[in-house]
Amino acid sequence: MTPTDDTPTPAQPSGAVPPAPAPAAATAPALGGLETSLEKIARELMIQQRADRRWRIFFRFVWLALAVAIAWAGLSERLTPSAPSKPHTALVEVRGEIAPDTEASAELLVSALRSAFEDQGAQAVVLRINSPGGSPVQAGIVNDEIRRLKLLHKKKVYAVVEEMCASGAYYIAVAADEIYVDKASLVGSIGVLMDGFGFSGLMEKLGIERRLLTAGENKGMLDPYSPQNPKQTAYAQAMIDQIHQQFITVVRQGRGKRLHETPETFSGLFWNGEEAVRLGLADKMGNLDYVAREVVKAEDVVDYTPRENVAERLAKRFGAAMGEGAVKAMRQLSPMR
Numbered sequence: 001m002t003p004t005d006d007t008p009t010p011a012q013p014s015g016a017v018p019p020a021p022a023p024a025a026a027t028a029p030a031l032g033g034l035e036t037s038l039e040k041i042a043r044e045l046m047i048q049q050r051a052d053r054r055w056r057i058f059f060r061f062v063w064l065a066l067a068v069a070i071a072w073a074g075l076s077e078r079l080t081p082s083a084p085s086k087p088h089t090a091l092v093e094v095r096g097e098i099a100p101d102t103e104a105s106a107e108l109l110v111s112a113l114r115s116a117f118e119d120q121g122a123q124a125v126v127l128r129i130n131s132p133g134g135s136p137v138q139a140g141i142v143n144d145e146i147r148r149l150k151l152l153h154k155k156k157v158y159a160v161v162e163e164m165c166a167s168g169a170y171y172i173a174v175a176a177d178e179i180y181v182d183k184a185s186l187v188g189s190i191g192v193l194m195d196g197f198g199f200s201g202l203m204e205k206l207g208i209e210r211r212l213l214t215a216g217e218n219k220g221m222l223d224p225y226s227p228q229n230p231k232q233t234a235y236a237q238a239m240i241d242q243i244h245q246q247f248i249t250v251v252r253q254g255r256g257k258r259l260h261e262t263p264e265t266f267s268g269l270f271w272n273g274e275e276a277v278r279l280g281l282a283d284k285m286g287n288l289d290y291v292a293r294e295v296v297k298a299e300d301v302v303d304y305t306p307r308e309n310v311a312e313r314l315a316k317r318f319g320a321a322m323g324e325g326a327v328k329a330m331r332q333l334s335p336m337r
Helices: 024-081 106-118 138-154 169-172 199-204 230-258 273-281 286-294 310-333
Strands: 089-094 122-131 157-164 178-181 186-188 270-272 301-303
Touching: 089 106, 106 122, 106 138, 122 169, 122 286, 138 157, 138 169, 138 199, 138 230, 157 169, 169 230, 178 199, 178 273, 178 286, 270 273, 270 310, 286 301
Parallel strands: 089 122, 089 301, 122 157, 157 178, 157 186
Antiparallel strands: 186 270
8 A cells, every 4th residue: 555645735825926947947958959950060070071081082092093104104115115126117107287286296206206317227217197287387397307317317218198298298298308109199288378367347247346455566467356457468478478488498409300390389289199299299109018118128117106105195184084073072072052
């Protein structure tokens, strides 16, 4: 049997205010909500720090891999001999546009030519050409270097044309001792051009005003948004005429009496290989294998053309990928979403 408390509860007077609840009981829910918010913030900070740490580790591994690849490529190039010592035909390719920062830039071609001439196993140097031309400056540098190296090393140079040898490419080819073509090759285009567009009439119709400020009377020369100035146009024409004459002189020096000049030889026209031989712009029909076997008498062909190595390709690809990855990482780590 359980005892029962029979003590009576004191009566409350009429109109009395009930006692207020204890302060601790009132603030308990508020403190619980604050603790929950703090926990969420702490968790977010930890997640962010972990993501940040993972990205740092990832980028470190990527850069380490890139550094190893560059070191490996450089070491392999040093350990690999540039060419066999036995007699061979040295090949240098002239492909695409002749311009700075291209595969057919003067910098790369000159470097390849020097390596080819300096190798004692190289019996002769063959330029295999497939180019529409390009910069007269770049072509002129290569032409000058070929002539210098021929005198220095006493080696023959042969140009072999595949699809096209035009303009600046032909400027280079005439430095060779002989030029070989296919009957359907395109050869010639001995000329110089300077092109552009003029929008002044269209701008006038559209009500667009050109506001060009220059310090120097001819600083805005050949501006496409301004009407042509006869004096400036004549100056530009005289300049390209002079460069054209330089081109003609180089062709005459290179081809000599073999060149059968006509009124159209230096007009900018181009011809197929068969016609080029008839006009004296080329010497004979033949490809690389024929020249190496029958002319140079060294069938083994060693390519000295500079190629983009593994490290350079990796650097370019990783450069773009890393930039994109860094942007994504910054967006993910940013607190403002």
